[in-house]
Amino acid sequence: GDNYAPRSLSSTKIGAVRLTAEFIATDPINERELQFLQAYVRGMLERPIEDIQAHLKPGEIPRLVGTSGTIETLAALHAKEKLGIVPNPLNGYQFTRKDLKEMVKRLASMTTIERVAIPGLSERRAEIIVAGGLVLLEAMTLLGIESLMVGERALREGVIVDWMLSQGLIEDRLRYQGQVRQRSAIAVAQKYHVNLESSQRVGNFALSLFDQTKGSLHNWNQRERELLWVAAILHNCGLYVSHSAHHKHSYYLIRYGELLGFTDVEIQVIANLARYHRKNTPKKKHENYNLLPNKEYRMMVKQLSALLRLAVALDRRQIGAISQLQCEYRPNIRELNLSLTPAIPNDKCTLELWNLDYKKGVFEEEYGVKVTATLT
Incomplete structure (x- = not known):
């Protein structure tokens, strides 16, 4: 979607709990089950993803935001491995499809007990993380998206905001x-x-x-x-x-x-x-x-x-000695002039001008310009 309205909405019954219960009987999952699960997920996702792609404008590249348990867990595992720490909050954290593929492969090669031993991975999440990771990987592959951003706000927050809108407590999401x-x-x-x-x-x-x-x-x-x-x-x-x-x-x-x-x-x-x-x-x-x-x-x-x-x-x-600031950039001599209007006409703003002269060196070096200031 964009701005206020979604372009496409869909719900597909391929939750990690359901898939684990129906398709995974070996521990660690064997290659045959893994391939069958991957094919099933891909088949279930093809139609909704085609609908999403049909709503894209020519040349438009969608941005993927993931929410809730499995995705936040994968993000935390990725951050711990790559950064040594898990950001708090995780909101806005990103990881690539390549990294996800490596994580899914590694997690699938482990037994449930081995996955439980991973710091930050609960017993319940360790049971379903392979199926959940595979769903995400197939979605990113079919969409042709190389990275995902974590959004910590999900359905509950959306319900609250919608209720606030319906009650007139807020006007605009x-x-x-x-x-x-x-x-x-x-x-x-x-x-x-x-x-x-x-x-x-x-x-x-x-x-x-x-x-x-x-x-x-x-x-x-x-x-x-x-x-x-x-x-x-x-x-x-x-x-x-x-x-x-x-x-x-x-x-x-x-x-x-x-x-x-x-x-x-x-x-x-x-x-x-x-x-x-x-x-x-x-x-x-x-x-x-x-x-x-x-x-x-x-x-x-x-x-x-x-x-x-x-x-x-x-x-x-x-x-509030300076009431107004007007900038004039002179590209031919690489100079930025700051025209300053004092709040009190007779105030010479000596301290402000001194401090500006003292601090402008960093700006001049960074932007490659000379900074001058005059009172008007």
């Missing part, structure tokens, strides 16, 4: 999800006694810089824009622990806190952005930075944290 994220960020800020007036000004400056430099200095999108805003709201939460190295405390409070509605990777990004709003720039030797999934996320943190530093500088006294 998608808007409600966005509101959950925003409300959660504000709630965490309040929990750690963040100066919300100042952090919201920093957030506004960050978004203004983001919007005015998009297309000229960066090409990040709405998702990254929202993560930047949340990081701006929470960048100083570490002051709750100590003023000394508070940017590092901010990282831990965000990373292992109670942000709702975000994937684990998104929380990692937010925490890293807050971590690098001051002092050292991101470095591979920093464990928190190195744990980001790939180069794209590391680049995201480098570029957006440099932008956040400028936003923080613009509210250095935390009194």
